[in-house]
Amino acid sequence: MFDDTLELAENKLLLIYILKQIKLPISNNQLTEIVLKNNFINYFTLQEYISELISANFIKYSNIDGKHRLTVTSKGDKVLTMFSNRVSENKKKLIDSYIQSNLNNIKKEISLTADYTLANNSFTVNLKAIENDITLIDLKLNVVSNKQARDLCLKWKNNSSELYTKIIKALIDD
Numbered sequence: 001m002f003d004d005t006l007e008l009a010e011n012k013l014l015l016i017y018i019l020k021q022i023k024l025p026i027s028n029n030q031l032t033e034i035v036l037k038n039n040f041i042n043y044f045t046l047q048e049y050i051s052e053l054i055s056a057n058f059i060k061y062s063n064i065d066g067k068h069r070l071t072v073t074s075k076g077d078k079v080l081t082m083f084s085n086r087v088s089e090n091k092k093k094l095i096d097s098y099i100q101s102n103l104n105n106i107k108k109e110i111s112l113t114a115d116y117t118l119a120n121n122s123f124t125v126n127l128k129a130i131e132n133d134i135t136l137i138d139l140k141l142n143v144v145s146n147k148q149a150r151d152l153c154l155k156w157k158n159n160s161s162e163l164y165t166k167i168i169k170a171l172i173d174d
Helices: 002-022 028-037 043-055 074-086 089-111 146-172
Strands: 059-064 067-072 112-119 122-131 134-143
Touching: 002 028, 002 043, 002 059, 002 067, 002 074, 002 089, 028 043, 028 067, 028 089, 043 059, 067 074, 089 112, 089 122, 112 146, 122 146, 134 146
Parallel strands: none
Antiparallel strands: 059 067, 112 122, 122 134
């Protein structure tokens, strides 16, 4: 019983530690990916812990550009400071290493968005790029098919830098 309580506390502290180390608001999916790839907690237990941490006001959802992102609250930060020694050094090293090697991909997922919605027999595609909290481009397009909308989103996610440069060049050049 006591071991279960210690494991529960360590796992919840680990989630707060991950969010604090990333230093960026991330989605539930991104947090889930980090935890599952490192085999720390199973999916269902993880989702339960996230809900409990939100209820206890240790982490919170913030609405950023219409997306729910998880961040550490000041209460969560204080708890982590007080009890960070309860998270094993091995797990901390694994998380720090994972974040270091994947931070660019995490940032890319946060700073690039490509979504589409159905609107009056067409699809509205919204392509957006943000860098250092500055919106570089926010482009909305209407296309006639779901396939076109999906293709545009995929192309944006895979080649946003190149596409952004081409758009700027086309608008600036005579």
